[in-house]
Amino acid sequence: MKSSPQLNRRQFIKETAVVSAACGMTGSLLAAEVASPSSIGKNGKIRVGEIGCGSVSGSYLPNLTSKTFVEVVSVCDIKIDRAKKRAEQFKVPNVYPNIDEMLAGVPFDLLVNTTSMPSHGPINKKALQAKRHVWTEKPMALEVKFARELLDLAKRNGVHLWAAPTCVTSPQFKFMAETMANGKIGRVTAGLGTYGHGGPGWSGWFYQKGGGSLYDLGVYNVTTFTGLLGPVKEVVGMTAVLNPTRKVEDLGEVKVEADENTMLIMHHGQGVLSHVQTGFVYFDGERLAGEGRQLYTIDVTGTKGTMHMQGWDWGPGGVDVASQGEAVLETFCKDPGKYNWVGGASYVAESLLTGSPTLITPEHGLHVLEVMNACHESQRTGRRITVESTFKWPLFA
Numbered sequence: 001m002k003s004s005p006q007l008n009r010r011q012f013i014k015e016t017a018v019v020s021a022a023c024g025m026t027g028s029l030l031a032a033e034v035a036s037p038s039s040i041g042k043n044g045k046i047r048v049g050e051i052g053c054g055s056v057s058g059s060y061l062p063n064l065t066s067k068t069f070v071e072v073v074s075v076c077d078i079k080i081d082r083a084k085k086r087a088e089q090f091k092v093p094n095v096y097p098n099i100d101e102m103l104a105g106v107p108f109d110l111l112v113n114t115t116s117m118p119s120h121g122p123i124n125k126k127a128l129q130a131k132r133h134v135w136t137e138k139p140m141a142l143e144v145k146f147a148r149e150l151l152d153l154a155k156r157n158g159v160h161l162w163a164a165p166t167c168v169t170s171p172q173f174k175f176m177a178e179t180m181a182n183g184k185i186g187r188v189t190a191g192l193g194t195y196g197h198g199g200p201g202w203s204g205w206f207y208q209k210g211g212g213s214l215y216d217l218g219v220y221n222v223t224t225f226t227g228l229l230g231p232v233k234e235v236v237g238m239t240a241v242l243n244p245t246r247k248v249e250d251l252g253e254v255k256v257e258a259d260e261n262t263m264l265i266m267h268h269g270q271g272v273l274s275h276v277q278t279g280f281v282y283f284d285g286e287r288l289a290g291e292g293r294q295l296y297t298i299d300v301t302g303t304k305g306t307m308h309m310q311g312w313d314w315g316p317g318g319v320d321v322a323s324q325g326e327a328v329l330e331t332f333c334k335d336p337g338k339y340n341w342v343g344g345a346s347y348v349a350e351s352l353l354t355g356s357p358t359l360i361t362p363e364h365g366l367h368v369l370e371v372m373n374a375c376h377e378s379q380r381t382g383r384r385i386t387v388e389s390t391f392k393w394p395l396f397a
């Protein structure tokens, strides 16, 4: 099948029809019907359209297509070959080359946005304007003001907006929150988190304006600590670029403009502090190797005890706890249950069907964005930055 990122409408319909036929699927192309919240779940399924068919879509689509309550009706990418490939791989009947054609095409209820980070805000806005629910990869937008507009728009249009990551839905996160709440580690005082690797090698945007290690990786730890220790009041941070250029698969050599090495300190109020370090300049082999106990990435300390999360907070392997009177570390909560780091979109799809509340909220996502942007502002200005937004906390009653 010939491919071009600039298909005209006729070529486009022809090509996507070929994909539909090749997949042995039916489905009306470019239908004009617009999904509305009231149409949700009529066949017991949430209709999903996924935009952004790069690396992470290869993990989202197996999860989404394995759910009986989800029907993936369309995929979209400005690099149309990528969308066609995913359509063939996962038997998705409709393929689109841009968000406008996708929204005008076969109706769907939930947009899953797995595009590059600078594209998130504008795409989310268009989908919310078209009254679609949105699950977006993080961050929901690059600017806090833009993110606020998205939240307002979603409310006005009666649809939902959720942003990755999913780490507050892991059983290990819940276990840590409950252990803190039941007083086992005393008064909670401090947190320490780390997440880094050598940097993605497939796409240049990770190193350009709107990319960076904090938005891509540190965001998990910021979500975990705000979720555990509460909304942040103040931030200080430093970021650095170590490599003037990087070689990546899609663009060749790119100038590195975004943070590669980042340290962030958060004040959660009442003297509770946490520290996140993140980077695209880290060796991480020892954290991934072997089947034994994974190294810690999240530590929470109190006056009477301490907790350490094994493995990454987006895929934890257990929680070690020691406390007064029980000063030897004991491992709890090893079972991931149904938790899956790419299960956020199916988690919210289930909520749309059942009306069950979600632990992931847009207010929390916006707050995490403000904290990350405060870190960048602190680096720019050399100042401590006040954070204004907040969210409903604690997450568990």
Ligand SMILES: NC(=O)c1ccc[n+]([C@@H]2O[C@H](COP(=O)([O-])OP(=O)(O)OC[C@H]3O[C@@H](n4cnc5c(N)ncnc54)[C@H](O)[C@@H]3O)[C@@H](O)[C@H]2O)c1
Pocket: 051, 052, 053, 054, 055, 056, 057, 076, 077, 078, 079, 082, 097, 098, 099, 114, 115, 116, 117, 119, 123, 137, 138, 139, 202, 203, 215, 216
């Ligand atoms: N790759 C991972 O392992 C991973 C893991 C967790 C989260 N994420 C997050 O997922 C998102 C995507 O990451 P990725 O690694 O898949 O990136 P990627 O560069 O591999 O894929 C992004 C895709 O989005 C497409 N795209 C960009 N702008 C678009 C637009 N306006 N309209 C349609 N398509 C557009 C690109 O053509 C590309 O195919 C990022 O937010 C990233 O932080 C990635």
